[in-house]
Amino acid sequence: MNYTITNVSKMTGLAPSAIRFYEQEGLLPYLQRKSSGTRFFTDDDIERLTFIIGLKDAGLTIREIQECFTFCDRGDETIDKRIQLFQKHKSNIRSKICELEKCIQRIDDKVTFLQQKKNTSSTISDI
Amino acid sequence: MNYTITNVSKMTGLAPSAIRFYEQEGLLPYLQRKSSGTRFFTDDDIERLTFIIGLKDAGLTIREIQECFTFCDRGDETIDKRIQLFQKHKSNIRSKICELEKCIQRIDDKVTFLQQKKNTSSTISDI
DNA sequence: ATACAACTTCAAGTTAACTTGAAGTCAAGA
DNA sequence: TCTTGACTTCAAGTTAACTTGAAGTTGTAT
Known part of the structure; x- marks a missing residue:
């Protein structure tokens, strides 16, 4: 299937301007155009965008995401090296x-404390 | 113990300007001053800063971190209301x-794919 | 007494990641 | 044919989170 930028915006939750910005920053190098100049998106593009959103949510900068793709796309590194890079990202996310x-946990502690307070006394002030 | 801003900067890895900025944004409301006006930091302040760094690394904005502290500190709400606020905050963090x-999961998928590739063929190109 | 390092404030500058606005193009329908 | 809506580019504006710089103050060492 093919999608317009507004379709994709609705599908991904990204603003059209953000999608254009990502293309401009080199995050969508395979994006195609109609003869009129209008962008059209394939399912692969959608998948790539979804992945971008994930990495973004995980705290990676656009530069880092770009590097990640560059790394994925180039064939001059060994598979081991690429696996290593992914593992590194993973451990960042884990932390x-x-x-x-x-x-x-901290919040739970507070709630427990408040709950106890509620069940015993009734002065409302500290913590 | 008491520490100067430069001490704290070295202990936490934050720039002095960043620490001042955090105070200005209300993240360090209990910070004390000497008669000269110089800030001095206690171990509690260090702990609070460490917590701030953790939340920041986890992707929370300063506004969100501030709200987190505000929830903890204020006494003008009923216990039920505060518990409610904590729960809401908790579910945000959960998502x-x-x-x-x-x-x-996505990264794991990629790695599995690469691993398989390594074990079967040897052409280095896609994904 | 004076120099110097370390602090202070306040305003302005910076960077990332977008958003907004102006001005223009294109395809489809009345 | 003309209008309308969806797209386009490009430049400038915005926000968060700091950083930098200028100008001043304080405490200690010579």
Whole structure:
């Protein structure tokens, strides 16, 4: 299937301007145009965009995402090297998740504390 | 112990200007000053900064971090209301974790693919 | 007493990642 | 044919999160 930029915007949640920006930054090198100049997107493009969104949410900068793709696309590195790069990204993301888990733990502690307070006394002030 | 801003900068890896900025944004409301006006930091402040760095690394904005602290600190809400706020905040963080898990899954898929490729053929090009 | 390092504030500058706006092109329908 | 809506480019504007620079203050060493 082919999609217009507005279709893709609705499918991905990205603003059309953001999609154009990503193309401009080299994140969508295989994007095709009609004779009129209008962009058209394939399912592969959608998949790539979805992956971009994922990496973005995981905290990678556009530059890093671009590097990731560059790395994926080039054939002058060994597979081991590429696997290594992915593993590195993965462990970065894992540590991010860890931080968030810690945050949730802290919040849980507070809630437990408040819950206990509610069940025993009734002065509303500290923590 | 007490520390100067340069001490804290070395301990945390944050630039002094960043620490001042965090104070200005309300992330360090309990920060004390000497009579001269110079900031001095306690171990509690360091702990708070470490927590801030963790949340930042996890992708929270300064506004979000500030809200997190505000929830913890304010006494003008009922306990139920505060618990509610915590739960909401928690579910936000949970969905962030979810995104990151998805990203890891994608990376794992890529790695599996590369691994298989390595074990069977040897042409180096796609994905 | 004076120099110097380390701090201070405040305003302006920077970078990433977009967004907005102006001005123009193109294809389809009345 | 003309209008309308969806697209295009390009330049300038915006926001977050800092950084940099200028100008001033303080505490300590010579």
